[in-house]
Amino acid sequence: MTLRIAEIFGPTIQGEGALIGEPTVFIRAGGCDYRCSWCDSMHAVDSAYRHAWTPLSDNAVWDQVRDLSGGRPLTVSISGGNPAIQDFSGVIALGKAEGYRFACETQGSIAKPWFAELDTLVLSPKPPSSGETVDWAAFENCLTAAKGCRNIVLKIVIFDDADYAWAQQVAKNHPDLPLYLQPGNPEVDPNQPVDLQVTTDRLLWLIEKVTGDGWFTPRVLPQLHVLVWGNKRGV
Numbered sequence: 001m002t003l004r005i006a007e008i009f010g011p012t013i014q015g016e017g018a019l020i021g022e023p024t025v026f027i028r029a030g031g032c033d034y035r036c037s038w039c040d041s042m043h044a045v046d047s048a049y050r051h052a053w054t055p056l057s058d059n060a061v062w063d064q065v066r067d068l069s070g071g072r073p074l075t076v077s078i079s080g081g082n083p084a085i086q087d088f089s090g091v092i093a094l095g096k097a098e099g100y101r102f103a104c105e106t107q108g109s110i111a112k113p114w115f116a117e118l119d120t121l122v123l124s125p126k127p128p129s130s131g132e133t134v135d136w137a138a139f140e141n142c143l144t145a146a147k148g149c150r151n152i153v154l155k156i157v158i159f160d161d162a163d164y165a166w167a168q169q170v171a172k173n174h175p176d177l178p179l180y181l182q183p184g185n186p187e188v189d190p191n192q193p194v195d196l197q198v199t200t201d202r203l204l205w206l207i208e209k210v211t212g213d214g215w216f217t218p219r220v221l222p223q224l225h226v227l228v229w230g231n232k233r234g235v
Ligand SMILES: C[S@@+](CC[C@H](N)C(=O)[O-])C[C@H]1O[C@@H](n2cnc3c(N)ncnc32)[C@H](O)[C@@H]1O
Pocket: 032, 038, 039, 040, 041, 079, 080, 081, 082, 083, 105, 106, 107, 123, 124, 155, 157, 182, 183, 184, 185, 186, 188, 223
């Protein structure tokens, strides 16, 4: 299988959601079926960056991950773009044979059989502020495809009150999925510093919404990598 890869980097720490803080190597797939207005990874989405996406075989991808991790098994995070456009089953098989674990981040718009091979599937359906509309039938197909994956979680980005209300409805419809909320980052230019006060104010706003409403099921987390590195790429 030949994969279109925007970047492979690490080891770093997983900055978001269920595996926050866990050492990981990222594989960022090139290409996405969405165009979220606030996407922080447009270099893996917009076809203007296509020239920088490298066609790599499963083995070539795996060799890079092994080199970056020094051959010591860790959790590999497959993100993008939408990695579900492509077939990562070969890479996952190569890694599992060497004792590595796999997590994948996807918006839940395309289901793939290889979801069942993952240790963690992060489904991140997009709220109204993204400008995208969720196809809930496709989302359900992702859940079905992932049967066998022990850790399926929801991660929702919240920019405003409408996103927050939407997340509450999603939580109601999926009470069995652990839910992680993260404030949206409005500053996504990799060449501009992030204002940490703005970042923590948005986190505080979200924490106060959740606690004020007595909504005690989600976990509220910052993007740890943004606090540490801002919008720097490759971390
Ligand atoms: C870049 S996306 C790639 C994977 C997949 N396309 C998805 O959206 O889940 C990885 C995660 O970053 C989140 N994200 C993207 N832009 C963001 C922003 N400006 N602020 C906060 N989270 C953001 C997405 O919602 C998603 O949970």
